Amino acid sequence: MDFYKNYNDLGKKTITTTRSEFTETIGEDGTRDIIKRVLLGGNVRDTTEFITQRRLLNSYASMLELFVNTFSGQDTQQQNDLKKYADSVIKELSTSKKDAKIFDLWLLGLTKKGFDNIARGNLSEYRKSFEFSTKNAVADFNEDFGQITGNLELNGKSVPLSWEVLSLMLLAIGSQTLTLRGSSKSMNGKMFEKLVLGSILTMIGFEFCSTLPKKIDPENKIFWLSNMDENERETDATIVYNNKAVSIDIGFIGKGNPEITLDKVTRFEAYKRIGGIKHDMSTIIIVDTVADHSDLFNKAKRVKGKVLQMKHEDWTIQFANVLNNIFDLQLELSDLHTDDLEKYFESHLKNIQISNFIN
Known part of the structure; x- marks a missing residue:
């Protein structure tokens, strides 16, 4: 047969x-x-x-x-x-x-x-x-x-x-x-992690780099996806601007996977040399849902990290506000109301080449 x-x-x-x-x-x-x-x-x-x-x-x-x-x-x-x-x-x-x-x-x-x-x-x-x-x-x-x-x-x-x-x-x-x-x-999780991060960061004015740059101009607002550093610690996205950098970990993780979520807060450091320049590092962890009695927020606070939950309709506004505070920016997205978001995303998403974020 x-x-x-x-x-x-x-x-x-x-x-x-x-x-x-x-x-x-x-x-x-x-x-x-x-x-x-x-x-x-x-x-x-x-x-x-x-x-x-x-x-x-x-x-x-x-x-x-x-x-x-x-x-x-x-x-x-x-x-x-x-x-x-x-x-x-x-x-x-x-x-x-x-x-x-x-x-x-x-x-x-x-x-x-x-x-x-x-x-x-x-x-x-x-x-x-x-x-x-x-x-x-x-x-x-x-x-x-x-x-x-x-x-x-x-x-x-x-x-x-x-x-x-x-x-x-x-x-x-x-x-x-x-x-x-x-x-x-x-496959779906990893693919949409990149698509969501790549899209939101492009919309708010950061330029996508397909690979980690060897040299960085502090005046350029840039980001790249899924980088493995010299310590073999993977981060889903890195944002860089004005000698500051943000490591982002995103996962469609719910209440059923708390151990995965808690693991994310132990990965990050305060300073890092990127593109030949020393950067002050911050951490943002984006998950779908955090259980009511989770210790994730306290753990994140101890490493000066922020936790955002995608279940909230305004999580992208919170995300923009966190970046405002870190990079001393005033992003358009942070000034929007929840009712304005759908129109904002529709107008910006149509201009994004999403295939750039799929590999």
């Missing part, structure tokens, strides 16, 4: 996706709309979740078609032969690479991470456990729920339902879900 070859193109496209493919899917206007929503206090996942769900449904439908095509025409004994199935997948897996390897692992109920941590690279031992546990589960299902009856029919092909076939398909779908949700969450 050549499982990956028979997996349709719609399903193959969902295995991995790039940031450019994501923005092509929703278009530049759609991307700008999501950025605007976040700048107005919205949750980026309100929109990206539906895109992820569609990606999952496409992969599920493709997996269903694969199982119908694979088992159609086989007799019941062949369809329920778990050892033959596992052996066939492992044989294909021994030579598969990249997306094909990820896909083949799904058929064994594994993700790439699971392959390393659970199977430990030993597929021979894993196959025995896979076959044994699935057989036991099927026996329990028949006893607890009774035999399952009916047919899966698609495009003129039919497969009699059995707990064996259904269990194999559900295991594959479960691994699909873990992989696709994990990759979507990571």
